[in-house]
Amino acid sequence: MSSSKSKEYWQKMADSIASQNETTNKRNNEYLKTDIEFVKSHLNKGDDLLDIGAGSGLVTNALIDSVKQIIAVETFEGLTQFIHKDILVINAELPTFKIRKEFDKIVCTGVTHFFTKSDVEKIYGNMFKMLKSGGKLILRSHCGLKETVVINGYSEELSSDYFTEYRKLEEEVELIKSKGFTRVDVIDEVADELNVWENTRHYYFVCYK
Numbered sequence: 001m002s003s004s005k006s007k008e009y010w011q012k013m014a015d016s017i018a019s020q021n022e023t024t025n026k027r028n029n030e031y032l033k034t035d036i037e038f039v040k041s042h043l044n045k046g047d048d049l050l051d052i053g054a055g056s057g058l059v060t061n062a063l064i065d066s067v068k069q070i071i072a073v074e075t076f077e078g079l080t081q082f083i084h085k086d087i088l089v090i091n092a093e094l095p096t097f098k099i100r101k102e103f104d105k106i107v108c109t110g111v112t113h114f115f116t117k118s119d120v121e122k123i124y125g126n127m128f129k130m131l132k133s134g135g136k137l138i139l140r141s142h143c144g145l146k147e148t149v150v151i152n153g154y155s156e157e158l159s160s161d162y163f164t165e166y167r168k169l170e171e172e173v174e175l176i177k178s179k180g181f182t183r184v185d186v187i188d189e190v191a192d193e194l195n196v197w198e199n200t201r202h203y204y205f206v207c208y209k
């Protein structure tokens, strides 16, 4: 199995996107305020920040005044047209993206569940290498509660083929730790409007190098 179905979904959106808000949850995007406040609470004015899977910049654009510099990585150029002109944008494949620079913080919101375990393992491994010692990775990810839940097929709600892998929460924590992170805090404070399924839940993760 690969993440090619999620890739096709986002490529299609990138080819036709007309407004920045199209990348948000279709039901309600009030959760964005909570995401932005959560991420900001972990940033310092002097930080070098890397945003992985920055999409149309809904989170990253809001962080400009909270850090020294942001580099935003996103595969699809069509999405990144909305990212603020002062942010350096790199269009690259996420599982293989790595640059020889170390960041104080890395942020990645609403991205990791679109990748299979083997792809996300590469992403977490490269994130660890791109963090300074003492740095933090701040994630929002969607996880399975009792077990891993995979959606791989046609979604009526989105009228499209779709792939997501909501890995069991404890497994995701172990996966992150296996890449070298010394401590992973799981924070159950994601806005209620994102948590609509009884067998899955969104969490924030703060991972320490």
Ligand SMILES: C[S@@+](CC[C@H](N)C(=O)[O-])C[C@H]1O[C@@H](n2cnc3c(N)ncnc32)[C@H](O)[C@@H]1O
Residues within 6 Å of the ligand: 003, 004, 006, 007, 008, 010, 023, 024, 052, 053, 054, 055, 056, 057, 058, 059, 074, 075, 076, 079, 093, 094, 108, 109, 110, 111, 114, 115
């Ligand atoms: C819900 S958006 C989140 C964007 C942004 N981080 C935010 O919080 O607004 C999901 C992002 O994951 C990226 N993504 C999902 N599946 C992908 C894949 N298979 N390959 C590359 N990028 C993918 C999409 O391009 C998109 O930018």
